[in-house]
Amino acid sequence: MHTRTALISGASIAGLSAAFWLSRAGWAVTVLERADAFRDGGQNIDVRGSGREVLAKMGLEDQVRAQTTTEEGTAFVDDKGRTVGAFPVRGTDGLTAELEILRGDLARLILEALPPEVSVRYGDRIEHVHNREENVEVELLSGKKETYDLLVIAEGVRSKTRDNVFAGDVSRRELELNIAYGTIPRTAEDDRWWRWYTAPDRRQVSLRPDNQGTIRAMLAFTSKDRNFAALPPDQARAELSRVFEGAGWQTQRVVDGFETSHDVYFDYLTQIMMTRWSKGRTCVMGDAAWCVTPIGGGGSSLALIGGYVLAAFLSQAPPPTDSADRSANDLQPYLDQYEQWMRPLIDKAQHLPPGAPKMFYPKTRAGVGTIHTLIRIASLGPVRKVASRFNPIAKKQQDLPEIRLVQQV
Ligand SMILES: Cc1cc2nc3c(=O)[nH]c(=O)nc-3n(C[C@H](O)[C@H](O)[C@H](O)COP(=O)(O)OP(=O)(O)OC[C@H]3O[C@@H](n4cnc5c(N)ncnc54)[C@H](O)[C@@H]3O)c2cc1C
Known part of the structure; x- marks a missing residue:
């Protein structure tokens, strides 16, 4: 039986979440990161709503809790440093969320939780993509040519591969x-x-x-x-x-x-808007697909959720038994479901109050x-x-889809 294969381009929150879940759903996963080593940087990010649920399903909630930034609340101050208004942490989702962690710490926790079969390669990137009915071929900067069942682009807001593959489908709102x-x-x-x-x-x-x-x-x-x-x-x-x-x-x-x-x-x-998130054997997720910016908020929660939801729908695809089953993009219905599930959440997160x-x-x-x-x-x-209550990420919009795992967390 053919094991489905995925190349995930980008080893940050979105790409690593997709790698975690696709691998546990039985796919052979390769992650490609253009930086020469794992990227540790980044400031405080929060995990809310369904993002929290995904973390819990990953078995990482306690580890995140142990590494929070220890922030006790948010205070707005005047030029003398006097407090104008204070918002202490109460419950899970104030201005300071209960789960605040440095971006690099969260990414590393997911990286370290990846099943050992996931291959993570650094210092290389995609130069060309050939989308076919039955598979996708990539040409890498290193000169390698590789073929996969699916390419997942998780390269962040300034993704080059997205711009190449989805030319005409991407618009930006600065x-x-x-x-x-x-x-x-x-x-x-x-x-x-x-x-x-x-x-x-x-x-x-x-x-x-x-x-x-x-x-x-x-x-x-x-x-x-x-x-x-x-x-x-x-x-x-x-x-x-x-x-x-x-x-x-x-x-x-x-x-x-x-x-x-x-x-x-x-x-x-810059917000990223796309008319579609998949094309042939290539799909896009995380900031590359829907950057909400820190003003919309919740980019890291959405990246976590996106990885899970994509893998959950793909895990429903029947296993291919011979080459005929892999033709004519048998993954398309599942990629469509991923998009249908994520769209309403992203639309809400990208909607800013007038004047903001x-x-x-x-x-x-x-x-x-x-x-x-x-x-x-x-x-x-x-x-x-x-x-x-108006935070669209904190508010649970819909239940997460079921995922079929071959390897339990
Ligand atoms: C080092 C770093 C620091 C950050 N700091 C902050 C911060 O302080 N505050 C904040 O709000 N957000 C920050 N972000 C963005 C934040 O991580 C995202 O908004 C959110 O977590 C969604 O993540 P993402 O995985 O979709 O995209 P990103 O976190 O942007 O990750 C994209 C990944 O893809 C890699 N990549 C890009 N192009 C290619 C390519 N062609 N081939 C292979 N890999 C590629 C990048 O190196 C990166 O690792 C930072 C991101 C990074 C990478």
């Missing part, structure tokens, strides 16, 4: 927001709260604790025509320091910290005052409770 993330030293004054500051001239600064004795900092500003992610990092850093001049609170500490930080990461937030994110980045001091008033109201107990 949110006109630059964000720089980086790790800076912790000081005696830092506590276990996420502190968030809004400055005039459309700027925000935030500081978050982690479980490694450092602070995860963020500088964000809106701009229609400046994309710092497209600049060489040194130039982006220099321009960032100019943009944040005189912003107040602890901004200068962050700007100085980013000068020497080893992991400053620039993002120009720009309305949270006021130009004037008076605008900052209005934001503070809104935060004060939102932080009142009853309002806070109602607001947390």
Whole structure:
């Protein structure tokens, strides 16, 4: 009997979740990562709703709980550092979720939980894809040619393979927001709260604790025509320091910290919309398929869920017994079901309130005052409770599909 084979391109949350579940569903899985080694970087991410359920099914919930960033809540502060409104962790899904973990820690936990049969290869990438009825052939940068039953593209928001295979099916919505993330030293004054500051001239600064004795900092500003992610990092850093001049609170500490930080990461937030998520023997998932950006929130939960849901529907495909069974894309109905299950969740996550994110980045001091008033109201107990119910990822929309496993977790 033929064992179905999959190549998963991209070894982050989406690709590793798909590898975990497809392998346990009996597929022979290869993961290809273009970086030379596993990518450990990344800041605080949260796991909510069905993402949490997938983690529990993976048997990883306790391990994630043991590695949380230990954040106790989110506090919005003014230029003197005084709290304007506070949102302590209550239940599972406040602004700070109960399960907050560094991206690299979560990815590593999944990597280490992969069945030993999964092959993870680094330092190579796809150059060409030949989608056929009965299989897909890839040509790699290393010169290798390989054939699989399915190619899963999980290369993140700037995926090149997606753009090649799905040319014409991809559109982008730029949110006109630059964000720089980086790790800076912790000081005696830092506590276990996420502190968030809004400055005039459309700027925000935030500081978050982690479980490694450092602070995860963020500088964000809106701009229609400046994309710092497209600049060489040194130039982006220099321009960032100019943009944040005189912003107040602890901004200068962050700007100085980013000068020497080893992991400053620039993002120009862009949502990805696709008219379809599969084409022949190739499908796409995670940020590559539906990037929601940190403004929509829940990108990592959706990546976890996507890996499970894709594998769950593919696990329903009858096993191929001879070559005839593998022709005419017998996987298409299951890829369609994966898309039908995920679409409503993604549509909700990509839907932003009118004016967002720009309305949270006021130009004037008076605008900052209005934001503070809104935060004060939102932080009142009853309002806070109602607001947390509107998080589309936290809210369970539908039951996860059943998965047929050949190897139990
Ligand atoms: C190093 C790193 C740091 C991050 N930091 C943050 C952060 O601080 N805050 C935040 O909100 N989000 C961050 N993200 C994004 C976050 O992980 C995703 O939004 C979310 O988890 C969905 O993950 P994903 O697997 O779909 O995509 P991603 O996490 O973006 O992963 C895509 C993976 O595919 C690999 N890849 C790309 N192109 C190719 C190719 N052609 N061939 C093979 N592999 C390829 C990338 O190296 C990466 O490992 C970070 C991602 C990475 C990789």
